[in-house]
Amino acid sequence: MNLELFILGTGGMMPLPGRFLTSVLLRREGELFLFDCGEGTQVSLRKLNLKWKKISTIFISHTHADHVTGLPGIMMLSSQVERKEPLYIIGPPNIREYVESSRKALDMYINYDVIIKEINGPGVVFRGEGYRVESFRLNHTKPCFGYTLIEDPRPGIFNPDAAIALGIPKGPLWAQLQSGNEITLSNGAIIKPDQVLGDERKGRKFSFITDTKYFDTIKDNVSGSDLLICEGMFRNELKESAEEKKHLTSVQSATIAKDAGGIKKMGLIHYSPRYTEYDLRHLLHEAKEIFPDTFLCRDGQSIDIPFED
Numbered sequence: 001m002n003l004e005l006f007i008l009g010t011g012g013m014m015p016l017p018g019r020f021l022t023s024v025l026l027r028r029e030g031e032l033f034l035f036d037c038g039e040g041t042q043v044s045l046r047k048l049n050l051k052w053k054k055i056s057t058i059f060i061s062h063t064h065a066d067h068v069t070g071l072p073g074i075m076m077l078s079s080q081v082e083r084k085e086p087l088y089i090i091g092p093p094n095i096r097e098y099v100e101s102s103r104k105a106l107d108m109y110i111n112y113d114v115i116i117k118e119i120n121g122p123g124v125v126f127r128g129e130g131y132r133v134e135s136f137r138l139n140h141t142k143p144c145f146g147y148t149l150i151e152d153p154r155p156g157i158f159n160p161d162a163a164i165a166l167g168i169p170k171g172p173l174w175a176q177l178q179s180g181n182e183i184t185l186s187n188g189a190i191i192k193p194d195q196v197l198g199d200e201r202k203g204r205k206f207s208f209i210t211d212t213k214y215f216d217t218i219k220d221n222v223s224g225s226d227l228l229i230c231e232g233m234f235r236n237e238l239k240e241s242a243e244e245k246k247h248l249t250s251v252q253s254a255t256i257a258k259d260a261g262g263i264k265k266m267g268l269i270h271y272s273p274r275y276t277e278y279d280l281r282h283l284l285h286e287a288k289e290i291f292p293d294t295f296l297c298r299d300g301q302s303i304d305i306p307f308e309d
Contacts, residue, residue: 003305008044012270034058041070053081060091062144086113092143136221138212151203155180162196213246219260232268250283254290267297
């Protein structure tokens with residue numbers, strides 16, 4: 001099962017030529033999940049030829065303009081195609097007011113259900129087949145949340161020799177056991193999956209953090225992530241400004257990744273508009289000194305998130 005991330009925008013505060021506002025799209029087989037929705041998100045989707053009508057859920061970190069102003073465009077765009085499935089919008093308090101007031105002020109034509117869920121604390125905010133999405137608190141100038149998509153554990157590796165020794169004929173019964181279901185043989189013997197499967201294997205984990213002051217316990221929520229996308233708005237020389245504005249420096253982002261443990265790689269995102277593409281190399285250098293498996297997110301980039309084994 002494929003799990004792939006598309007970087008739709010990497011900028012903070014204002015869009016720049018070649019740098020749209022922060023938004024990422026996660027594709028898990030036929031499902032699409034959008035994390036934040038800055039101005040012009042629909043343009044990035046078009047450029048990458050992604051089928052926006054399959055976006056099932058939009059997760060909003062907070063209601064500052066550079067993270068939500070793309071929502072009206074996405075909602076109206078989805079009305080241009082036949083859509084039977086509802087669109088879920090999940091975010092902090094005030095997301096309902098923003099969506100509903102935008103619909104009214106713009107007299108939007110919406111031909112599908114929009115289901116809004118406001119978050120008031122950490123926990124599971126969405127469930128699907130084989131995964132869940134959890135939210136956790138961040139510390140910004142208004143209520144703000146990070147998100148993790150966590151896949152359910154997978155069955156262990158199938159042992160065909162063990163299956164043959166137990167007299168299980170090749171075919172559908174093997175597939176049932178591989179799926180974690182027990183079977184009954186023609187002789188009445190009941191075979192449980194753990195008789196032919198190895199140890200349970202972990203699913204994948206994706207984490208998204210943006211717009212927060214550094215605090216130590218962020219790491220607890222993102223530990224074990226196969227991919228962490230994390231704000232790196234400022235260089236370390238602007239640490240005091242980051243503290244005042246409740247944003248992260250690239251050094252603080254890398255510290256979160258290092259201290260969390262088990263993170264395979266981290267992408268920096270949500271860059272200050274003060275930094276040119278040339279300047280961003282300094283953010284990357286500072287972060288890699290602490291967490292070597294760091295990269296810079298770029299608009300239009302796609303990243304595969306493979307299974308551990």
